[in-house]
Amino acid sequence: xxxxxxxxxxxxxxxxxxxxxxxxxxxxxxxxxxxxxxxxxxxxxxxxxxxxxxxxxxxxxxxxxxxxxxxxxxxxxxxxxxxxxxxxxxxxxxxxxxxxxxxxxxxxxxxxxx
Amino acid sequence: xxxxxxxxxxxxxxxxxxxxxxxxxxxxxxxxxxxxxxxxxxxxxxxxxxxxxxxxxxxxxxxxxxxxxxxxxxxxxxxxxxxxxxxxxxxxxxxxxxxxxxxxxxxxxxxxxxxxxxxxxxxxxxxxxxxxxxxxxxxxxxxx
Numbered sequence: 001x002x003x004x005x006x007x008x009x010x011x012x013x014x015x016x017x018x019x020x021x022x023x024x025x026x027x028x029x030x031x032x033x034x035x036x037x038x039x040x041x042x043x044x045x046x047x048x049x050x051x052x053x054x055x056x057x058x059x060x061x062x063x064x065x066x067x068x069x070x071x072x073x074x075x076x077x078x079x080x081x082x083x084x085x086x087x088x089x090x091x092x093x094x095x096x097x098x099x100x101x102x103x104x105x106x107x108x109x110x111x112x113x114x
Numbered sequence: 115x116x117x118x119x120x121x122x123x124x125x126x127x128x129x130x131x132x133x134x135x136x137x138x139x140x141x142x143x144x145x146x147x148x149x150x151x152x153x154x155x156x157x158x159x160x161x162x163x164x165x166x167x168x169x170x171x172x173x174x175x176x177x178x179x180x181x182x183x184x185x186x187x188x189x190x191x192x193x194x195x196x197x198x199x200x201x202x203x204x205x206x207x208x209x210x211x212x213x214x215x216x217x218x219x220x221x222x223x224x225x226x227x228x229x230x231x232x233x234x235x236x237x238x239x240x241x242x243x244x245x246x247x248x249x250x251x252x253x254x255x256x257x258x
Contacts, residue, residue, distance in 0.1 A: 024143075025172045026136035057168050058226035086161045093233045094226055 003027035004052070005034045014113050015043045016106065020052030023060030031060065035067040044076025047109045056087055061094060068100065077101070079109035122193035125152070130188075134174065134181035134201060142186050142199075143168040149188045150195055153256055162234040163195065163254055169227040170199035170250040177248050178203060194236075194255045203247030 004020035015038050023031055038046060048064065050056070068078045079101040082088055091097045103109040130145050132138040146167040150160045167186065174184050178201045187198040231238050237253040 022140065024136070024168060025139055025175065055164070057165060057172065058230055059172060061226055086158065090165070090230070093230065 003030055005030055007034055007038065010047070010110055012110055012114065014045045014047055014110050016047045016049055016110075018049045018052070022055040023053060023063070024055065024057045025059045028057075028059040028063045032063045032066070035063065036070075039067065039070050039074075044071040044074040045113045046071060046076070046078045047081060047106060047113065048078060049081040049106055049109075050087060051081055051083055053082075053084065053087060056090060061090070061096065064100070065096070077113065079103060079112055081106050081109045122191040125190040125192065128188045128190070130186045131183050132171070132186070134178065134184050136172075136175060138184075139168050139171045139175070142171050142184070146186065146188060146197065149190060150254075153190055153192075153195055155195075155254075155256065159254065163197075166231045166234045166252060166254075167197060167199065169231050170197075170252065173227050173242070173250065174199060174201040174248045177201075177242050181247075192256070194253050196251070196253045198249070198251045200249040201247045203245070 002021040003023060006018040008016050008018070010016050017034055017038070019031060021027070035046070035048075046067065048067075064078065064080070071078055080103065082091070082102050083104055088102070091100070091102060101109065101112050103112065128145075128149050130142060132142050143164045147160050147164045150163045155163070171184055171186070174181065181201040181203060183202045185198070185200050185202070189196040228240065231250070231252060235252040236255050239251040240249070242248045
């Protein structure tokens, strides 16, 4: 079981959280910490890249929803990059496709933040 | 659903006990995937099962502060896979008693986990009681 979290600043003043592996009840606190740290530093426009995520459960979704709620309080947003059909299906089932901006690539997700 | 009632052939029962801690949920997920792989489920259906079982284990952990173990029982038949997930409070207090097992419509559903299980499986029975513990029984048909 593994989770990789890599945070980087992109050229256009957005921050990208690149995730890889499995996001579940065990690993989601690490994802939450990374997102919380960015928000606490005053970064409210985030791209969370899920391209390398193989699995996500409700605790992972909860972390993403929590992050979105916090940045929206400051006029920001969270866009997701997701191409895995199984993970897209989970966003569909839960109706989260209507809440998050979900994009096929990072460029599109960053562009939509502007 | 019952294998005898449906006329389906019972293929086998697998029992697994994991510690009631987050780091062990992945073991349950992978074990159930291996069991499901013995039945003619599609890759997508196996992914659905993995998520549903993990959600059930997560619910047991989140609702059962201090639980020691979670029992997962998988009954495979030619027509379906039935999976029971229960925490150790259920096992120790429920021996011989009639378990209260209302359908999901009869209890307050907690969060996305229950919602996902309902969406991904064909049937779910769920009960959660602070003293009796948590139990989820779910079924996925082979042809669903």
